[in-house]
Amino acid sequence: MLCLLAARHVSARILPSMATRVRFAPSPTGFLHIGGVRTALMNWLYAQQTGGAFLVRIENTDTSREVEAAAERIFDDLRWLGLDWDEEPRFQLDRVDAHREAAERLVAEDKAYVDEGAIRLRMPGEGETQWTDLVKGTLRFANADVKQALRPRDDPSAPGDMVIVRADGRPTYNFASPHDDVLDGITHVIRGDDHVSNTPKQLAVMRALGAEPPQYAHLPMVFDDSGKKLSKRRGAASLQELEARRNEPLVYLEEFRAVGYLQDALINHLVLLGWSPGAEETILPLDEILARFRLEDVNPSPARFDYKRLDWMNGVYLRALAPEEFADRLVAYLRQEGYEWDEARVRETAPLVQEKIARLGEYPAFAGFFFQSAEDVPAAAAELDGSVIAAAIEALEPLDEFSPEAIEGALRPLPERLRLKPRDVFRPLYTAVCGRPTGPSLFHSLPLLGKEESLARLTRAGEHAATASADVRVQE
């Protein structure tokens, strides 16, 4: 038992010395899916750990402006996450000629044949195809079953040989992909679970090509909250757009970016989907992940994407940032999201919100009142309390120095004086100043607004409170 354990770890260390090459191969359809991001991450981690190369291959079927744009977005997403790749990204379509020639060679060797203009690979009808998957262990398929699956359901007399080049000359995915892997010298194919049943077909291609097959690692799927596969849907790339339909779960990396998650938190959360360091730790900075991640330890069962846990984790990372770093991130984030707010003011207010928000995207709603004038701050009458506000005005009015300490000295005694709970005093005040019952420390926010503006807001809110209660009385 002991030596078995040892062997497992030894093999993981020895294999890498043979210059591993892995690849992430997204298709350029729309946005980069978060499940794909995890696949990319695990490929990248493996390459980093083994000193190998991480390649990106765009599996495009055509070359259009859309493909170009989608590829560019994928590169941008990977760069944003810090998953930098080696060598120039490949485009599958750039190698159609090579694929076609390889297929023709197979025909010449009688390993494939032409059928109604298409080229089909002769598939073995007996025996089985098996491989040792790095995460799933030994996987085996009866060759007869593989063939059977290749026949259309309504045509049991079909040959059951895989088309590798279509009649129109375009190579098929299950031929192009393994051939690309051969051409790129890929040693480890790390990809989603949904490719398991493609693997025997691709191994058949490898075999026919006379190539040494790579190691395979099939990562379990990522499900959404409801336990279904994270589905593709219309992507949204801006905070406003996402807020408009906030009940939809995020699925694309751009969406996670748009609501203000940090790279480190996202990576930390993603790597914990299907893998655990074994020890009782949850917060793992990248260097820690790099030191401890083992592809062999990824567990084979599917995982749900836990949004609440991500929020918690993002908050942890946000709070751990040095204040200047936090401000930098916030400024960059707001700029990216199109807020043209005064940078100096954002920086001033940043320390007041750092401990309060879990995502950078919460800032506009939480601290937007700093960028509004008294008239624009919404007056939520229900939360207001005229007498409390009047007392606050009275306490603040005489202050010469409008400092946090002075304000605290003036407001802190209010609950006791009014014989109210602190909560019943401060919620109305927050509402008056921030437009909602919660916000960053009043003592620190008011000096930033200035005495005049602060009193203006309180006064205005006081009037609202008065008319509101008058309305109520009239109705009664």
Added chain:
RNA sequence: GCCCCCAUCGACUAGCGGCCCAGGUCGCGGCCCUUUCAAGGCCGUAGCGCGGGUUCGAAUCCCGCUGGGGGCACCA
């Protein structure tokens, strides 16, 4: 329909035959702290899908069932 995979608290997981009347984290509940809200502290909640084996002993090994998922094209 056929093939393949998976199965520990609500979620992510630790567990590799005795150290487990199952541990950690999120969530949820309570209490404390508190200028609102958070954050923080403390306490609590809750799980080995079912049935058979194997074994002195099983969450851990084997078989079956059930449940979930993935895949079955001249799509990628």
